[in-house]
Amino acid sequence: MTPAIKYENAVSNQGNLYRLQQLYQRANRGEKLTIGFIGGSITMGSVSSTPEKCYAYHVYEWWKETFPASEFVYVNAGIGATDSQFACARAEEDLLAYDPDFVIIEFSVNDAANIHYLETYEGIVRKIYRSKTSPAVLLVHNVCYDNGSSAQLIHSKIARYYQIPSVSMQSTIYTELLMGRIENREITPDDLHPNDVGHAMVADVITHFLKDVCETKELEQSDINWPEKPYTRNAYENSVRYRNGNAEPICIGFVTDNTPQNHITEIFRNGWTASEKGASISFLVKGSCIGVQYRKTMQLPAPVAELILDGDMEHPYLLDANFDETWGDKLVLDTILEHGENKEHSVLIHLTETHEEDKLPFYLVSVIGSGEEVIE
Numbered sequence: 478m479t480p481a482i483k484y485e486n487a488v489s490n491q492g493n494l495y496r497l498q499q500l501y502q503r504a505n506r507g508e509k510l511t512i513g514f515i516g517g518s519i520t521m522g523s524v525s526s527t528p529e530k531c532y533a534y535h536v537y538e539w540w541k542e543t544f545p546a547s548e549f550v551y552v553n554a555g556i557g558a559t560d561s562q563f564a565c566a567r568a569e570e571d572l573l574a575y576d577p578d579f580v581i582i583e584f585s586v587n588d589a590a591n592i593h594y595l596e597t598y599e600g601i602v603r604k605i606y607r608s609k610t611s612p613a614v615l616l617v618h619n620v621c622y623d624n625g626s627s628a629q630l631i632h633s634k635i636a637r638y639y640q641i642p643s644v645s646m647q648s649t650i651y652t653e654l655l656m657g658r659i660e661n662r663e664i665t666p667d668d669l670h671p672n673d674v675g676h677a678m679v680a681d682v683i684t685h686f687l688k689d690v691c692e693t694k695e696l697e698q699s700d701i702n703w704p705e706k707p708y709t710r711n712a713y714e715n716s717v718r719y720r721n722g723n724a725e726p727i728c729i730g731f732v733t734d735n736t737p738q739n740h741i742t743e744i745f746r747n748g749w750t751a752s753e754k755g756a757s758i759s760f761l762v763k764g765s766c767i768g769v770q771y772r773k774t775m776q777l778p779a780p781v782a783e784l785i786l787d788g789d790m791e792h793p794y795l796l797d798a799n800f801d802e803t804w805g806d807k808l809v810l811d812t813i814l815e816h817g818e819n820k821e822h823s824v825l826i827h828l829t830e831t832h833e834e835d836k837l838p839f840y841l842v843s844v845i846g847s848g849e850e851v852i853e
Contacts, residue, residue: 481658482678484685487649489618489633492642495697496613497690500579504544511550512537513612515564515572515601516583519619519679520555521742524670528553532671535680536581539687552577556742560587562597562768563810566716566845568604571741576610581683585618586669588628592709593815595631600713600847602635611700616643617683620651622661623668638708640701644686650678712766712816716847719760720747724844730756730828731841744808745772750838752780757827764846765819766812769826772840773800773807780839781830786813787823796826798839808842819848 504510514520514533522531537551554571556563561584572580582601588594606614616636618629627647636643653659661668664675671679707714719726721733731749738746748770749758769784779798786794794813800806814822824844831839 481653482649482682483652484649484682486652487644487682487686489629489643489645489648490616490636490641492636493640493697493701494642494690494693495700496611497615497642497687498696500613501544501691503578504540504547507546509548509550510540510578511552511575512540513552513554513572513575513577513580514583515554515568515580515605516617517555517559517587518557519586519670520553520581520583521557522553522555522676523557524666524672525676526673530673530676532676532679532683533581535677536683536687539680539684540579543688543691550575554741555583556744558587558807560584560597560810561594561601562713562812563770565597565600565604565713565847566718567741568601573605573608577612578610579615580605580612581615581617583617583619585628585632586621586626588632590628590631593812594628595634596709596711597713598628598632599635599707599709599711600716602639602641603707603711603714606639606641614641615683615686616641618643618645618647619679620645620647621669622651622654622665625651635708638704642686644682646679646682649682650675710816710849712849713847716845717763719762719844719846720842721749722747724760726758726760728758731758734840745806745840745842748840748842750840751828752831752835752838754828754831757825758841759826760824760844761821762824762844762846763821764848765814765817766847767814767822767824768810768812768845768847769796769824770808770810770842770845771796771798772837772842773798773809774837775800775803775806776836778832778834779837780828780832780835782826782828782839784813785825785827810845
């Protein structure tokens, strides 16, 4: 534990502790339990010197040390530069397929603090909390250490509405940084990603809360009283990701990428590529919201494409693969339609600009369809 940090300030929302307390009882009985994480680059362990120095692994180790009679399985579904909208579409495959008993959700520095991400964050929280294993869920709010920015205020609305416990780095680690008791470069090289020391601090904040809950004598008598209606329109909880394994689009000049995906962080897999101007690919996608994922590359120049929705040639959507950053190629998720008609939509993507000097083809990773849930 870091003496400077006031761990009592960590709790952003106490929430309902029933599932967590029930999980402790199962751990004390020696059951085999799965500890899961889903989030962005911090959860993935970016900048940590080894995967075992990541905050997520430290938290997993806390479970093992605290409950030595149990066997624990570690599932880290963190992917860098991804948000809660993408998480809604991949959670089933990347996390829930492993039947987690405990899940940390971490997207507060990946999501923007706006209404769109309020809805997508609600989607991933609902999707995980209502999954078949009824996992205990903890929301973790990370922070940018140069200016304190975070989507915590937006995300906290969902935490309070569903009575989900949550902890904050803004009110703990960042506060000590502002007071001058911690220096930025002690804990992060870029004011976003924790280094090994920073990851250990994040883990300390989380495990201090878990320890407090473990030691409390007051037991929750029941799970949360699930709200009758979602907080938002909740269009993203049920999302379908169309890739070459589950979709058969009409391809003219687009080629299926059959390179095996050995890990979820190999993000440019199971999609389609094209290099020639005029190449096209077309889908039929169900939903009221449609997103498209493609590669932006820093290897310039790069191809440019347009997306035509429902035949509307007068309002094309630009998909520019040229990336003006230098930290690496990015998996972009652009929202093409939000809260439109909930039906089957046509999606046509065609290359409008290529160059002889292009080093990489245009890479279409997936198309995502999402739709409102019917509340009876």
